Each structure stands twice: as C-alpha cells, then as structure tokens.
Amino acid sequence: MKKHDIKHHLSKELLLAYSAGHLEEGFSLAIATHISMCDQCRAELESLEAMGGAVFENLEPNVIDTDAFAKTLALIDQMPEQTKMKPKTTELPEPLADYVGCDLDDIDWRPIGMGVKQKILVNSEKVSARLLYIPAGTAVPEHSHKGREVTLVLKGAFKDEIDYFGPGDIELADGDTHHTPVASDEEDCICLAVTDAPLKFNKLIHKIAQPFLKI
Amino acid sequence: MLLETKIRTEERSIISSGHVIDTSSIESTSNVSLANKRKNVWAELIWKVEAKKDVSAFEELFNHFAPRVKAFLMKSGADPQMAEECSQEVMATVWRKAHLFDPSRASASTWIFTIARNKKIDAIRKQNRPEPEQLYPDQDYEPDQEAVVELQQETERLTSALGELPEKQRVLVEKAYLGELSHSEIAEITGLPLGTIKSRIRLALEKLRHAMM
Numbered sequence: 001m002k003k004h005d006i007k008h009h010l011s012k013e014l015l016l017a018y019s020a021g022h023l024e025e026g027f028s029l030a031i032a033t034h035i036s037m038c039d040q041c042r043a044e045l046e047s048l049e050a051m052g053g054a055v056f057e058n059l060e061p062n063v064i065d066t067d068a069f070a071k072t073l074a075l076i077d078q079m080p081e082q083t084k085m086k087p088k089t090t091e092l093p094e095p096l097a098d099y100v101g102c103d104l105d106d107i108d109w110r111p112i113g114m115g116v117k118q119k120i121l122v123n124s125e126k127v128s129a130r131l132l133y134i135p136a137g138t139a140v141p142e143h144s145h146k147g148r149e150v151t152l153v154l155k156g157a158f159k160d161e162i163d164y165f166g167p168g169d170i171e172l173a174d175g176d177t178h179h180t181p182v183a184s185d186e187e188d189c190i191c192l193a194v195t196d197a198p199l200k201f202n203k204l205i206h207k208i209a210q211p212f213l214k215i
Numbered sequence: 216m217l218l219e220t221k222i223r224t225e226e227r228s229i230i231s232s233g234h235v236i237d238t239s240s241i242e243s244t245s246n247v248s249l250a251n252k253r254k255n256v257w258a259e260l261i262w263k264v265e266a267k268k269d270v271s272a273f274e275e276l277f278n279h280f281a282p283r284v285k286a287f288l289m290k291s292g293a294d295p296q297m298a299e300e301c302s303q304e305v306m307a308t309v310w311r312k313a314h315l316f317d318p319s320r321a322s323a324s325t326w327i328f329t330i331a332r333n334k335k336i337d338a339i340r341k342q343n344r345p346e347p348e349q350l351y352p353d354q355d356y357e358p359d360q361e362a363v364v365e366l367q368q369e370t371e372r373l374t375s376a377l378g379e380l381p382e383k384q385r386v387l388v389e390k391a392y393l394g395e396l397s398h399s400e401i402a403e404i405t406g407l408p409l410g411t412i413k414s415r416i417r418l419a420l421e422k423l424r425h426a427m428m
Contacts, residue, residue, distance in 0.1 A: 013398075013402075020332070021332040022395050039417065042416075043414075045347075047413040050373055050409070051388065051392070051409065052325070053322055054370070054373050055393065056327070057324040058378065060286060061282030064285055069281075075304060094349075099345075
C-alpha cells in the first residue's frame with residue numbers, strides 16, 4: 001500500500017473498545033487494517049493499552065494451581081516455534097489480507113448494480129464487513145444507517161456530503177447520517193465497509209433489492 | 216503517599232468531569248523509583264527469556280503475572296478452571312512471543328495484558344480478532360535505552376495516577392477494560408490524560424519505522 005497523508009482517523013471510543021477487546025470481529029477488522037496504515041492511531045491504541053496494562057497490574061492476584069508452572073512449561077514444549085516474520089502474500093495490509101486471501105485485482109466481485117460490486121468478508125448476525133468496488137465517478141446509492149458504519153478507503157477516493165476521503169481515511173457514520181458517497185473521477189474506489197445493522201437505502205427499488213444484495 | 220506527592224501545576228491535565236489528575240507530576244520519589252527498577256526488571260526478564268531461553272527468568276515472570284492473568288480472565292467472565300487453563304496458555308505465549316516485545320513501546324504488564332485480552336476474546340467471546348500488522352525492524356535494531364527507561368517510567372506514572380483517581384473515575388476505567396461501558400460512560404473517560412505516553416510511543420514508532428526494511 002502506498003503511504004498517504006491520512007486525514008480522517010479512528011475515534012477514541014472505537015479505539016478504547018478495541019483495546020479492551022469489546023468490538024465485534026467486523027469492526028475489529030477495519031480498526032486493525034487502519035492501524036496497519038496509520039502510526040498516529042497505532043500510538044493512540046498503544047497508549048490505551050498502557051491504561052489497560054495499569055488496570056491489569058493493579059488487579060488483586062488470584063491463587064493459581066501449584067502445578068501451573070510445570071504445566072505451562074509442558075505447554076511451551078508442545079507449541080510450534082514462532083516464525084520471526086510472516087511473508088507478505090498480497091499488497092493489502094496483513095489483517096485484511098487474511099480475510100481477502102488475494103490481491104485486489106484478483107477478487108471475485110459480485111455486482112450489486114450501477115457498476116458497484118462487493119465482496120462480503122464477515123457476515124455475522126450483528127455485524128457485516130464487505131469490500132465495495134465503486135467505479136470512478138459513480139455514486140453508491142443514497143443510504144442511511146440503523147446503526148454504526150465504519151468505512152475505510154483502500155484505493156482511490158470518494159466524497160460525500162461530509163468530506164473527501166482518500167486511501168487510509170476512515171469515515172464514521174451512525175443512525176443520523178444520510179450520505180451519498182461518490183467515487184472520485186480519477187480512479188475506481190475500493191473501500192472496506194463495516195455495518196452493525198443492515199444499510200437502509202432510501203429509494204424503493206433498493207429497498208426491494210436489499211435482501212438479495214445482503215447490503 | 217500524600218507527603219511524597221508533589222504536584223507540578225503546569226503539567227496538570229483536566230479530565231472531562233473536572234477532576235484534576237496528572238500522570239507526570241506524581242513524584243512519590245522513593246516509591247516510584249523503586250517501582251521503576253522493578254518494572255525494568257520485568258522487561259529485562261522478558262529479554263532473558265527471548266535471548267537466553269532462561270527458565271528461571273520465566274519463572275519470576277510467571278509468579279508475578281500468572282495470578283494476575285487468572286484474575287483478569289475471571290473478572291472477564293471465565294470460570295475458575297477455564298481461567299486457570301487459559302492463564303497457562305497466556306504465559307506460554309509470553310515465552311513463545313518474547314521476541315515481539317518492544318520495551319520502548321510497552322511495559323511488561325501492558326504487553327502481557329494484550330496477550331490476556333486476546334485470549335479472552337478467543338476463549339470467552341469465541342471470536343476472531345484481527346490484529347494490526349506487526350512491525351519488524353531489521354535484525355540489528357535495538358530500541359534506544361533512554362526511550363525504554365522513559366516509557367517504563369511513564370507507565371509507572373500512569374499506574375500510580377490510576378490509583379489516585381477519584382473513586383468514580385477509577386471504577387469506570389476498570390470497568391472499561393474488565394466489563395463494558397455504556398456510551399456516556401465512555402465519553403467520561405476518553406478525556407483521560409494519555410498525551411505524554413502517546414507521544415513517547417509515537418517517537419518509538421518513528422525510530423522503528425526508520426529501522427524497517
């Protein structure tokens with residue numbers, strides 16, 4: 001991934017929830033991918049982890065079994081040797097590469113209309129995470145959210161009523177956000193979109209299509 | 216403790232509820248410097264585990280941290296047997312991943328907390344947790360010793376500051392990591408003064424980036 005000036009960062013609320021281990025998998029994927037691209041948010045996360053470490057250090061210790069140390073040494077013998085470095089398999093940040101499994105060019109996209117394509121990565125009851133492919137100059141149909149949406153730009157850029165978002169940028173939206181992201185004219189845009197409730201499209205045709213598109 | 220605490224007013228930070236705490240001004244000189252030595256000892260012990268596969272160094276780490284890992288997991292909802300087994304797995308991971316510990320970015324407690332947290336997500340919440348890319352510097356990279364000492368001191372200040380917080384805030388911070396907070400509770404504690412430690416970590420990351428291939 002190219003290095004860019006990232007202008008839109010993660011919120012402290014999201015970073016706190018991630019540092020404490022409370023976030024759903026789909027959101028964690030967006031957070032981990034952004035942090036892989038952004039040292040400012042990495043430092044923020046690690047300082048929140050230091051706070052977690054302080055809470056942990058101050059805990060009243062619990063009594064452990066007398067043979068716990070011996071059992072732990074036995075466990076170590078059974079564990080595989082850690083490799084020093086994972087070889088990079090794709091251009092994508094590591095956490096995302098684990099889900100996508102190939103380069104952006106090789107993804108088996110599913111069309112969802114108007115030239116927009118998607119690839120679903122996580123689809124649990126509460127949260128879904130997908131890659132969206134938006135051709136240059138094309139709009140993602142206007143939608144609002146019942147819940148939270150985190151969008152991370154991976155390639156290209158989009159603009160909406162709120163601002164302009166380039167590679168590495170995060171857009172956070174909630175139930176009050178109505179927006180129509182449009183990919184910039186220069187390049188097709190690929191982003192990771194995570195939602196904790198189904199998106200609501202504001203035109204009837206999209207409402208009908210929604211259950212089939214899983215969007 | 217109070218007698219030993221000097222507050223340098225210019226470095227005060229205000230958290231959102233209006234209470235004043237200051238992570239950098241708590242100079243309970245004797246206590247903190249003793250505690251710093253102890254903290255650096257933990258980092259040193261992890262280094263011995265990594266470089267020398269030193270079992271007695273590991274036993275010292277184990278005796279201090281394993282009972283805390285178990286306490287953390289029980290407070291996070293594990294039953295005693297699960298917490299016992301998982302704390303052994305966490306400590307085994309400490310041995311196996313010792314080479315990933317970077318004392319210019321985290322104290323030993325912070326690093327072991329993150330391993331315990333990941334075990335909690337994996338074993339109790341039964342979820343995958345995507346992790347940020349690891350940063351691997353080239354082989355000759357050694358974290359700057361001064362940066363290591365500063366980070367360890369800063370963590371110790373943070374730990375003391377947590378103890379000095381008004382009861383209500385302290386409980387909220389604990390709940391943030393051990394339980395779960397509501398939205399308004401989160402807003403109350405995101406004003407915590409982590410600025411100093413964050414800038415130290417940021418500098419350490421910059422140095423690390425320069426040392427990367």
